[in-house]
Amino acid sequence: MPLTPEQVSQLKKQLKSQTEHLPPEQKREAEKQIEEMSTEALELMIQQQSKGEGRGGKTIFRMIVDGDVESVKVGENLSAVAVLDINPISKGHILIIPKKPVKTPKQIPKEAFALAEELSLKIMDNLKPKETKAETESKFGEAVLNIISIYDKPLSTSSPRAKATTEELNQIKRELETIKIENKPEKIKISRKRKEPILKLNRRIP
Numbered sequence: 001m002p003l004t005p006e007q008v009s010q011l012k013k014q015l016k017s018q019t020e021h022l023p024p025e026q027k028r029e030a031e032k033q034i035e036e037m038s039t040e041a042l043e044l045m046i047q048q049q050s051k052g053e054g055r056g057g058k059t060i061f062r063m064i065v066d067g068d069v070e071s072v073k074v075g076e077n078l079s080a081v082a083v084l085d086i087n088p089i090s091k092g093h094i095l096i097i098p099k100k101p102v103k104t105p106k107q108i109p110k111e112a113f114a115l116a117e118e119l120s121l122k123i124m125d126n127l128k129p130k131e132t133k134a135e136t137e138s139k140f141g142e143a144v145l146n147i148i149s150i151y152d153k154p155l156s157t158s159s160p161r162a163k164a165t166t167e168e169l170n171q172i173k174r175e176l177e178t179i180k181i182e183n184k185p186e187k188i189k190i191s192r193k194r195k196e197p198i199l200k201l202n203r204r205i206p
Helices: 005-017 024-035 039-050 060-065 110-126 166-176
Strands: 073-076 080-084 094-098 131-139 142-150
Touching (some): 005 024, 005 039, 060 094, 073 094, 073 110, 110 131, 110 166
Antiparallel strands (some): 073 080, 080 094, 094 142, 131 142
């Protein structure tokens, strides 16, 4: 089925978001090439990515997991990697990527959800949103998990995004890793000496 103009525009926008890690000159060149891509080329790319193929045979998610592109990692376990999204929906937006590619949300391993729960607690403690929302998403032929921080209005994966610099993402990472220690006043027990009763002696009359 041919792509609609809206789909073409959205695809090009998503592709451009993947160039954030590139040096300025290479980024400009990549964005120019993306903008000049024909509808046919985009359709072919989608077909390749639906089979798990991308640049060098990898999707952007595989490149993040393998460390081929720069990312700000905030968590990891045996089954998933968590990075701060470079185009966040809100402050602290985290993307959790299964280490082995899965095509549907139902295939996302339970360890990825466990990592999401752990990171959600860190977000609540350190960034102080009203709540966090875990939402699955299928993109580039893979299923991933998003943790979205909600501060005032409802948000979802379809909400508007904004670009974040590496410096901003690293600052958020430092905030998430902050360990807060509550200083509770120590109770000091003061032992009082028991007063000895005064011994009264009857006066002897000679």
